[in-house]
Amino acid sequence: xxxxxxxxxxxxxxxxxxxxxxxxxxxxxxxxxxxxxxxxxxxxxxxxxxxxxxxxxxxxxxxxxxxxxxxxxxxxxxxxxxxxxxxxxxxxxxxxxxxxxxxxxxxxxxxxxxxxxxxxxxxxxxxxxxxxxxxxxxxxxxxxxxxxxxxxxxxxxxxxxxxxxxxxxxxxxxxxxxxxxxxxxxxxxxxxxxxxxxxxxxxxxxxxxxxxxxxxxxxxxxxxxxxxxxxxxxxxxxxxxxxxxxxxxxxxxxxxxxxxxxxxxxxxxxxxxxxxxxxxxxxxxxxxxxxxxxxxxxxxxxxxxxxxxxxxxxxxxxxxxxxxxxxxxxxxxxxxxxxxxxxxxx
Numbered sequence: 001x002x003x004x005x006x007x008x009x010x011x012x013x014x015x016x017x018x019x020x021x022x023x024x025x026x027x028x029x030x031x032x033x034x035x036x037x038x039x040x041x042x043x044x045x046x047x048x049x050x051x052x053x054x055x056x057x058x059x060x061x062x063x064x065x066x067x068x069x070x071x072x073x074x075x076x077x078x079x080x081x082x083x084x085x086x087x088x089x090x091x092x093x094x095x096x097x098x099x100x101x102x103x104x105x106x107x108x109x110x111x112x113x114x115x116x117x118x119x120x121x122x123x124x125x126x127x128x129x130x131x132x133x134x135x136x137x138x139x140x141x142x143x144x145x146x147x148x149x150x151x152x153x154x155x156x157x158x159x160x161x162x163x164x165x166x167x168x169x170x171x172x173x174x175x176x177x178x179x180x181x182x183x184x185x186x187x188x189x190x191x192x193x194x195x196x197x198x199x200x201x202x203x204x205x206x207x208x209x210x211x212x213x214x215x216x217x218x219x220x221x222x223x224x225x226x227x228x229x230x231x232x233x234x235x236x237x238x239x240x241x242x243x244x245x246x247x248x249x250x251x252x253x254x255x256x257x258x259x260x261x262x263x264x265x266x267x268x269x270x271x272x273x274x275x276x277x278x279x280x281x282x283x284x285x286x287x288x289x290x291x292x293x294x295x296x297x298x299x300x301x302x303x304x305x306x307x308x309x310x311x312x313x314x315x316x317x318x319x320x321x322x323x324x325x326x327x328x329x330x331x332x333x334x335x336x337x338x339x340x341x342x343x344x345x346x
Contacts, residue, residue, distance in 0.1 A: 004184075004285075006279065007280055008277055009040060009278055010035035010277050011257055011275065014273045015052075015231075018232050019075045025083050029086065036096050040277060042158045044187045045098075050077055050102040072142065083102075098118075099189065101115070113142060115135060116131050117187075127156070130152075132165040134171075148311070149311060149313075151178065153183045159184045161186075162178035173306060173308075179216075183219055185220050188223045191225065210262075214259060215261065223254065228247055251271065253271050255268060256269060
């Protein structure tokens, strides 16, 4: 057995340059350089860092928020595309594995945006494009859900790496899907959420979710959460003092690195911008798995079975895509033509 990697991870807690993808990517590149300069081999950025989170879904009614959807659509990212190329070049230049959230435009519809996490290898290769499976609550006004094709663990120089966005880290089956593929390093991307109900402590919620995944799976987690800048407050709230007060709620963001015992490896960062660094030694995952290995001896696969549909879903599949396949008979929903190609291949 080869030695398990030991490396420095960085969790970035920062605000985007709101709705400005080029400036936000430039900020990300500067932060990648800073983190790499401190020895980081894995750098994780927040959910939809490029170019920001649609807070208007929580502070405005859908009619008021509709022009904001157009602004977000116009400033979102094409995958592949020039902004992704810039991020890939930065990862390659500094030799780091990079996880970063973007708003991704769909290639087939102006009405479709995805909450997407990009995983980029230290050689600049785009390893993964994970689209959040289920937008949470008010987020459904903005994002379309992804599919199971992107629930993949990537073999990287820093170990087997899986990623999930925000509320997905509460989805037990999504987390198990990654663990069952050998995940040892988990990247969890979040946004600051001061717009939740008043009794909801976002920092505590992030810590609880992270501790649960680490303890259950005996893995390390790198958690990166965005912050809310004064610029975002001005954009979203304007002169509305109630909204300004809401967006200023404390304990809305937490970033950090947690170990296989569920405890933080170092003190997390709450609310403020900054970068959290910690050393990850994957050998620490071995002994805890002797006690509880939920993807091995501590499960009953003769009793429990998880089926994951990992086929990519597309809005259209043509008979010509499948040589030898007869055309679908009109009016026969019991004879579907199954998707055969991803949007990237189409």
